[in-house]
Amino acid sequence: xxxxxxxxxxxxxxxxxxxxxxxxxxxxxxxxxxxxxxxxxxxxxxxxxxxxxxxxxxxxxxxxxxxxxxxxxxxxxxxxxxxxxxxxxxxxxxxxxxxxxxxxxxxxxxxxxxxxxxxxxxxxxxxxxxxxxxxxxxxxxxxxxxxxxxxxxxxxxxxxxxxxxxxxxxxxxxxxxxxxxxxxxxxxxxxxxxxxxxxxxxxxxxxxxxxxxxxxxxxxxxxxxxxxxxxxxxxxxxxxxxxxxxxxxxxxxxxxxxxxxxxxxxxxxxxxxxxxxxxxxxxxxxxxxxxxxxxxxxxxxxxxxxxxxxxxxxxxxxxxxxxxxxxxxxxxxxxxxxxxxxxxxxxxxxxxxxxxxxxxxxxxxxxxxxxxxxxxxxxxxxxxxxxxxxxxxxxxxxxxxxxxxxxxxxxxxxxxxxxxxxxxxxxxxxxxxxxxxxxxxxxxxxxxxxxxxxxxxx
Numbered sequence: 001x002x003x004x005x006x007x008x009x010x011x012x013x014x015x016x017x018x019x020x021x022x023x024x025x026x027x028x029x030x031x032x033x034x035x036x037x038x039x040x041x042x043x044x045x046x047x048x049x050x051x052x053x054x055x056x057x058x059x060x061x062x063x064x065x066x067x068x069x070x071x072x073x074x075x076x077x078x079x080x081x082x083x084x085x086x087x088x089x090x091x092x093x094x095x096x097x098x099x100x101x102x103x104x105x106x107x108x109x110x111x112x113x114x115x116x117x118x119x120x121x122x123x124x125x126x127x128x129x130x131x132x133x134x135x136x137x138x139x140x141x142x143x144x145x146x147x148x149x150x151x152x153x154x155x156x157x158x159x160x161x162x163x164x165x166x167x168x169x170x171x172x173x174x175x176x177x178x179x180x181x182x183x184x185x186x187x188x189x190x191x192x193x194x195x196x197x198x199x200x201x202x203x204x205x206x207x208x209x210x211x212x213x214x215x216x217x218x219x220x221x222x223x224x225x226x227x228x229x230x231x232x233x234x235x236x237x238x239x240x241x242x243x244x245x246x247x248x249x250x251x252x253x254x255x256x257x258x259x260x261x262x263x264x265x266x267x268x269x270x271x272x273x274x275x276x277x278x279x280x281x282x283x284x285x286x287x288x289x290x291x292x293x294x295x296x297x298x299x300x301x302x303x304x305x306x307x308x309x310x311x312x313x314x315x316x317x318x319x320x321x322x323x324x325x326x327x328x329x330x331x332x333x334x335x336x337x338x339x340x341x342x343x344x345x346x347x348x349x350x351x352x353x354x355x356x357x358x359x360x361x362x363x364x365x366x367x368x369x370x371x372x373x374x375x376x377x378x379x380x381x382x383x384x385x386x387x388x389x390x391x392x393x394x395x396x397x398x399x400x401x402x403x404x405x406x407x408x409x410x411x412x413x414x415x416x417x418x419x420x421x422x423x424x425x426x427x428x429x430x431x432x433x434x435x436x437x438x439x440x441x442x443x444x445x446x447x448x449x450x451x452x453x454x455x456x457x458x
Contacts, residue, residue: 003447006387010397011114012443013075014068014404014420015355017121017165019051021407022081024058028096031087033123034133034174035410038181047413054408056428061104067421067430068404069111072440076113077354077400078104079121079165082128082146089128090142093149101150105157116352116400117154118162118220119147119204122170122180122410129182134171134193137278140200147204151211159216162295162354163204166222167197168246179411187270192278198253199283202290220295220354221250225334225341229305239304241266246302255346257288293397295354296342298382301334324358326416330378336385339394350397356382357402359409359416362433370422370433373452379435380450387448401439405430 019035039050057064068076082089084097108115120143124133133139147163164170173180176190205217226243228235244263252260259267268276322330335356342348356379362372379401390396406419414425420436423429437456442448 003445004384004387004449005446006383006448007390008446010390010399010446011074012439013073013077013113013116013398013400014071014439015077015400015402016057016079016404016407017118017123018079018081018084019054019121019123020403020409021055021057021405022084023051023053023056025052027058028084028100029087029094030081030084030097032126033081033083034126034129034181035123037126038183041183044183045411045413047415049408049413051408053425053428055405055423055425057405058100060428060430061100062107064405064430065104065107065111065113067432067436068108068113070440071404071420071432071436072443073111073113073404074443075116075160075398075400076108076404077116077118077162078108079118079123080150081123082120083123083125085150086125086146087127089125089131090145093153098150098153101154105154109157114160115158116160116162117150117158118165119143119150120163120170121165122174124181133182134196135175135189137196140196140203143200144203144207148207148211151208151215155208155212155215159214161205161208161215161217162220163201163217164197165220165295165354166297167194167201167219167250168222171197172245188272188274191267191270191276194249195278195283198250198287201254202286205290205292216292218291218293218295218349218352219254220297221247222297222299222355223247223251223338223342224298225301225338226304227301229303232306234306235304238306242302242304251294251342251346253284253287254291254294255288255348257284259284291349293350293352294348295352296339297355297402298335298338298353299356299358300328301331324378325361326359326412328358330358330381332378332381332385334385335382336389339386339389339396340392343389343392343394348395350395352397353382353386353399355400355402357418359418361417364422364431368431369457370431372433372435373450375420375433375435376438376450376456379439380448383442383448 171194175184178185226239228239248260358378360374403418405421406417406423422431
């Protein structure tokens with residue numbers, strides 16, 4: 001069989017989030033984030049857990065970077081806890097907090113890995129939320145100030161920056177559905193938060209670039225192809241609505257300088273008598289073109305169904321035989337189609353796949369080996385889709401598997417495992433899964449084929 005090689009420029013990595021892995025709640029003077037408070041809400045986290053210890057990365061970061069090298073990582077996307085470095089949300093940097101990240105960056109570089117630093121992965125300092133959070137326009141400038149301070153401190157070594165991770169989840173699930181922190185159910189607030197996240201991306205990107213030449217700044221969006229469940233007009237309208245709210249509401253302003261008309265009407269309706277007074281003159285011009293790259297988080301397609309009774313044969317089904325442990329359909333071909341569609345619809349900058357992964361609960365066997373071939377196969381199939389998209393002209397520069405560690409999975413707590421590294425959350429012992437050894441072979445050869453029953457540890 002011919003090797004399926006990815007281009008020489010293409011880089012392989014993994015991702016993590018500060019709140020999900022660090023622990024060390026009271027170390028270095030870190031103040032609570034909105035997720036610390038959210039975890040105390042009855043029923044918010046499926047297993048009633050919290051991230052006080054998580055994967056203990058705060059204490060084990062040095063040995064963790066050795067594992068990163070052992071797994072062959074070339075790039076690593078980690079996030080910073082805003083409340084660890086600025087416990088008051090603003091003001092002077094907390095020396096103990098920034099020193100942790102200073103050492104971490106050096107440790108990552110010592111292993112020959114290029115760091116990508118995300119400034120906001122959902123864990124807004126609680127003190128900032130108490131002042132209004134992402135719904136108050138002032139947060140835009142506080143975030144920019146935070147970005148500039150961190151770039152001044154770490155910009156001599158960190159060249160690739162991500163301002164926000166998945167602003168849709170932060171705004172919509174944080175302020176409209178209540179599924180994420182801060183747990184609000186205020187539709188108007190969600191639209192305002194989404195706009196402020198996008199606008200703060202512009203100001204933060206400018207602040208980072210002002211500190212040092214050569215900085216590359218992007219934003220990571222969760223993008224999913226939206227497929228109507230049938231050929232009915234109702235399901236097609238629902239697909240357009242979901243695509244607009246989850247995808248186009250973020251892509252259009254970033255790449256076209258405008259919000260989609262159909263979804264703008266929905267935002268206006270949700271805003272009631274107060275109207276859309278949260279967009280100021282010049283905002284959209286600032287947002288447009290503010291990204292040197294776009295991060296695409298991809299997990300699966302979304303099937304759009306209405307609640308209407310439709311007497312039509314469904315045109316699309318979820319493949320129930322090929323699902324992850326979260327019940328998510330494995331749909332790698334749709335990643336290729338998504339990338340090709342984006343390339344047709346927009347004038348794209350460089351693309352990174354900033355998250356792609358699956359929850360599989362493979363545990364250590366009697367010999368301590370974790371045979372998670374399903375995870376390796378999942379990544380292999382999605383990398384093939386990326387390779388095919390690259391061959392057709394999409395500028396994909398790299399891939400971050402989600403995730404490097406098993407970790408606290410937000411409202412799922414510790415019930416699902418996405419990592420290439422098994423974490424025993426009682427002892428905090430780490431074990432590389434078979435997928436991590438396969439990943440090392442992948443980064444050495446650039447051939448992403450996965451062969452069942454091969455022991456890649458050898």
